[in-house]
Amino acid sequence: MQAPSLGGVSVPRGNGQTVVRLRQGASLNDFADKIDANPASLVTVLFHLGEMATATQSLDEATFGVLGEELGYKIEMVSAEEEDRELLGSFAIDLDAELEAESDEDLAPRPPVVTVMGHVDHGKTKLLDAIRSTDVVAGEAGGITQHIGAYQVRAEHEGLERAITFIDTPGHEAFTAMRARGAQVTDIAILVVAADDGVMPQTIEALNHAQAANVPIVVAVNKVDKEGANPDKIRQQLTEYNLVAEEYGGDTMFVNVSAKQRMGIDQLLEAVLLTADAALDLRANPDKDARGVAIEANLDRGRGAVATVLVQSGTLHVGDAIVAGTAHGRVRAMFDEHGEAVDAAEPARPVQVLGLSSVPSAGDTFLVAPDERTARQIAEKREAAERAALLAKRRKRISLEDFTKALEQGKVETLNLVIKGDVSGAVEALEDALYKIDVGDEVRLNVIHRGVGAVTQNDVNLATVDNAVIIGFNVKFGERVEDLADREGVEVKFYSVIYQAIEDVEAALKGMLKPEYEEVQLGTAEIRQVFRSSKFGNIAGSIIRSGTIRRNTSARVLRNGTVVGDNLTIESLRREKDDVTEVREGFECGIGLGSFNDITEGDIIATFEMREKPRV
Numbered sequence: 214m215q216a217p218s219l220g221g222v223s224v225p226r227g228n229g230q231t232v233v234r235l236r237q238g239a240s241l242n243d244f245a246d247k248i249d250a251n252p253a254s255l256v257t258v259l260f261h262l263g264e265m266a267t268a269t270q271s272l273d274e275a276t277f278g279v280l281g282e283e284l285g286y287k288i289e290m291v292s293a294e295e296e297d298r299e300l301l302g303s304f305a306i307d308l309d310a311e312l313e314a315e316s317d318e319d320l321a322p323r324p325p326v327v328t329v330m331g332h333v334d335h336g337k338t339k340l341l342d343a344i345r346s347t348d349v350v351a352g353e354a355g356g357i358t359q360h361i362g363a364y365q366v367r368a369e370h371e372g373l374e375r376a377i378t379f380i381d382t383p384g385h386e387a388f389t390a391m392r393a394r395g396a397q398v399t400d401i402a403i404l405v406v407a408a409d410d411g412v413m414p415q416t417i418e419a420l421n422h423a424q425a426a427n428v429p430i431v432v433a434v435n436k437v438d439k440e441g442a443n444p445d446k447i448r449q450q451l452t453e454y455n456l457v458a459e460e461y462g463g464d465t466m467f468v469n470v471s472a473k474q475r476m477g478i479d480q481l482l483e484a485v486l487l488t489a490d491a492a493l494d495l496r497a498n499p500d501k502d503a504r505g506v507a508i509e510a511n512l513d514r515g516r517g518a519v520a521t522v523l524v525q526s527g528t529l530h531v532g533d534a535i536v537a538g539t540a541h542g543r544v545r546a547m548f549d550e551h552g553e554a555v556d557a558a559e560p561a562r563p564v565q566v567l568g569l570s571s572v573p574s575a576g577d578t579f580l581v582a583p584d585e586r587t588a589r590q591i592a593e594k595r596e597a598a599e600r601a602a603l604l605a606k607r608r609k610r611i612s613l614e615d616f617t618k619a620l621e622q623g624k625v626e627t628l629n630l631v632i633k634g635d636v637s638g639a640v641e642a643l644e645d646a647l648y649k650i651d652v653g654d655e656v657r658l659n660v661i662h663r664g665v666g667a668v669t670q671n672d673v674n675l676a677t678v679d680n681a682v683i684i685g686f687n688v689k690f691g692e693r694v695e696d697l698a699d700r701e702g703v704e705v706k707f708y709s710v711i712y713q714a715i716e717d718v719e720a721a722l723k724g725m726l727k728p729e730y731e732e733v734q735l736g737t738a739e740i741r742q743v744f745r746s747s748k749f750g751n752i753a754g755s756i757i758r759s760g761t762i763r764r765n766t767s768a769r770v771l772r773n774g775t776v777v778g779d780n781l782t783i784e785s786l787r788r789e790k791d792d793v794t795e796v797r798e799g800f801e802c803g804i805g806l807g808s809f810n811d812i813t814e815g816d817i818i819a820t821f822e823m824r825e826k827p828r829v
């Protein structure tokens with residue numbers, strides 16, 4: 214039905230009951246799409262309703278409500294996930310719900326997925342090379358010849374041949390980047406520490422990342438072949454970071470290795486399997502449509518978009534329609550790390566996938582859709598949502614200024630900080646000073662990461678994950694980092710004077726504190742005479758002894774120093790015959806306490822209010 218509307222434009226109208234479901238963050242364009250209208254005409258209608266908006270601007274529920282009402286539509290806002298689910302019909306997209314619905318029989322053991330982390334030059338790359346070459350079946354298959362971003366090796370463990378999947382990009386940047394995108398890929402982290410060098414800043418950084426993600430750690434003490442190597446010192450150093458070796462009574466496995474001489478690699482793989490079996494329940498259902506994470510992707514001139522995906526549950530088949538991030542398509546072919554074609558990939562299996570429309574980002578999730586059309590629709594929705602989210606994000610993340618609000622809404626109790634400084638002494642001094650700020654028990658300060666040097670992408674990613682503010686002392690942004698921080702809405706504050714940083718953080722923390730209230734007495738009145746009124750109840754003819762008595766304030770009645778009536782309100786207050794709002798010390802008045810009638814001569818009426826206690 215076309216009908217003239219406000220502003221003289223023509224918009225298809227609903228009948229008042231027509232329901233239109235819109236995704237959170239939708240724009241007039243989206244609305245126009247749903248009702249088959251011209252977006253420009255919706256802009257006009259909205260304008261005549263007193264709101265200015267562009268067709269692509271993301272609008273809130275209230276605005277859509279007003280517009281919907283005008284046009285005869287009932288607007289229902291749905292979350293992105295809900296909309297995805299609707300698109301997919303019975304196909305569940307809610308992974309948690311899906312996993313919950315799975316019974317023990319559906320689940321089969323899957324290999325652990327391992328990331329190698331550690332300080333630069335401690336041998337991560339060399340170790341990954343060494344592990345690759347130990348694969349017991351690699352020989353037959355011609356070895357791992359392709360770099361696809363991840364590989365699987367097989368190791369003997371308690372007489373059984375077991376697979377382990379390694380993410381082939383060493384370093385914690387990849388790890389954090391994926392985590393920042395919400396993808397938890399790694400089950401176990403191997404922390405490489407060179408025995409001739411010891412625990413270094415990035416060792417600690419890696420350790421922080423793994424611990425923050427709750428990922429168990431196996432320590433590879435590397436370069437034990439070198440002169441001056443002191444593997445025991447590493448064990449000792451790491452106890453300071455809650456990594457206590459088994460031989461010292463802890464539960465972390467330390468293995469001495471030489472990546473160069475390929476020594477200790479079997480023991481390391483064994484330790485990974487032992488840790489996996491002890492600490493994790495690694496199972497997944499292979500008998501369903503696959504989902505997982507993109508690990509690496511690039512555009513190949515001959516083959517188009519090539520993405521390495523790690524299947525996390527289900528089985529991926531050639532021919533499946535898939536969505537990876539905002540890329541979509543049909544799996545044309547799959548290859549493994551030996552360069553061989555694969556028809557099906559089970560959980561924890563990394564494969565290179567050909568056939569996507571575009572290149573997904575590392576950390577993007579992928580899933581199989583019922584058909585290509587649905588895959589495309591989901592990808593398009595994701596893209597639109599991503600754009601809207603980008604705008605919303607800027608406002609969403611925490612800044613030193615908006616803690617109070619976040620706290621009031623119960624969203625934060627901990628102020629997470631990342632501290633970067635020009636020299637380690639300054640970082641330590643700042644951290645110490647910040648921890649010394651006394652704000653009581655309700656709010657905590659938590660330095661999740663500290664380091665020397667410019668603010669890096671990694672810092673921003675970490676701040677994104679843990680909703681932290683970055684404090685930079687005498688440092689700047691690294692290359693392209695400012696953009697990232699801006700995009701992710703992470704607050705980065707730079708200082709060159711320590712006490713200013715302390716002052717800001719202290720103010721933020723105090724703002725974060727929940728207000729405390731105390732009772733403040735406002736006034737007292739002594740009852741001289743009680744007037745009984747059938748209409749108003751008993752009226753206390755009183756004289757104000759101290760302060761001021763105000764109408765509508767809280768009151769209690771005291772007799773000989775004991776409370777005889779509490780939680781009362783000054784319901785009426787009169788001077789002579791006039792209703793008044795307040796009466797001051799020394800004056801007489803009539804006070805009505807509502808239905809509370811138990812008053813007699815000589816009683817004291819005290820009024821008070823709750824006031825926020827200032828912080829000292």
Ligand code: GDP
Binds near residue numbers: 331333338383
């Ligand atoms: P990454 O930066 O952590 O990836 O470190 P690399 O794997 O690139 O190794 C850094 C350097 O240490 C290279 O020159 C390696 O040859 C050397 N290296 C790695 N592992 C060992 C080892 O077990 N023993 C000795 N002697 N040198 C090693």
